[in-house]
Amino acid sequence: MANKKLEIPALGLGTNKVGGHNLFENLKDEDGYAVVRKALDSGIELLDTAYMYGKGRSEEIIGDVLQDYDRSKVIIATKAAQDPQNDFKPNNDPEFLKKAxxxxxxxxxxxxxDIFYIHFPDDTTPKYESVAALNELKQAGKIRAIGVSNFSLDQIKEANRDGLVDIVEDNYSLVHRDAEKTLLPYLNEQNIAFVPYFPLASGLLTGKYSAADGAKFKQFSSDEFKHIIDALAEVKVIAEKHEATIAQVILAWYIADPDISSVIPGARVEKQVIANAGSMKVQLSKDEYQQIDKLFD
Structure with a gap:
């Protein structure tokens, strides 16, 4: 019998730009502190971080801010796998994960x-052994849910051999929908929660680009890119009805999607957090939801 699906807040904050100095240029720690505080003050209760966001710095900033809030009201998700002793290559060894x-x-x-993810798979460790080690920590109360990230379907099945995986995080957006065919049927069958990263497709789904910007998104052909820009123009019409931005409507679409447990857009500065939080107020009609789904089909 599969577990009941893990319930988490529909909107979270992705914190790779909080302390992620190894990933982004010109980040300021004071902005990172302000972003986390603003998220918690705006009703965002899920913070998604990882060791590789600043090699621990993102976690440290979140830890500092947490001291001023009710810990029981915040869901903390973090991830590890990259081994600093081996050029940051993925390591899923049980002892490594316990130490992580x-x-x-x-x-x-x-x-x-609250949620601990194996951030990336390695090439050697049987995945059910990695998950069994995390289950020991779950029984001990150190973690509350077991997750995997960036795993193929076969690796997820191997990890979930004993029915212990609670949640999967992977790349998914309206313009990157492979997971609908590859992962979601199995995750739904097993009651495993799903969290997409890159929900705004590195800014493409915010509506700030035009057809002339196709060269910045080489993963799409010129026809595909034009189709996306045309679709966003129609989303803008829906957004205007809701007095919202395109990005807020796109995030509201994910929030309304029954296959998605939480959406975790990132933010570099406070005003982006405020904008993201505004998506919780956008209530799409069934017709609008289906229209957006078809626009990006």
Missing amino acids: VDDALKRLKTDYI
């Missing part, structure tokens, strides 16, 4: 992590 959890707990200044 203990290290993350110290940086986050908390005694439990």
Whole structure:
């Protein structure tokens, strides 16, 4: 019998731009602190971080901010796999993961992590052994849910051999929909929650680009890119009806999607957090939801 699907807040904050100095240029820690505070003050209760966001710095910033909030009202998700002793290559060894959890707990200044993901698969460890190690930590109260990220369907099935995987995080957006065919049928059958990253497709789905910007998105042919820009023009019409932005309507679409447990757009500065939080107020009609679905089909 599969577990009941994990329930988490519909909107979270992706924090790779909070302390992620190894990933982005010109980040300021003070902005990172402000972003996390603004998220929690705006009713965003899920913070999604990882060791590789600043090699622990993102977790440290979140840990500092958490001291001023009710820990029981915040869902913390973090991830690890990259091994600093081996050129940051993925390591899913059970002992490595146990140590990674203990290290993350110290940086986050908390005694439990709500969701712990294996960030990337390695090539050697049987995935059910990695998950069994995390299940020991779950039984001990150090983590509350077990996740995997960037795993293929076969790797997810191997990890879930004993029915212990609670949640999967992977690349998914209205313009990157492979997961609908590859992952979601199995995840739904097993009651495994799904969280997409890159929901705004690196800014493409915010509506800030025009047909002339196709060269910036080489993964799409010129015809595909034009189709996306035309679709966003129709989303803009829906957005105007709701007195919202295109990005808010796109995020509201994910929030309304029954296959998606939470959506975690990132933010570099406070005003982006405020804009993201505004998506929770956008209630799409069934027709609008289906129209957007078809526009990007």
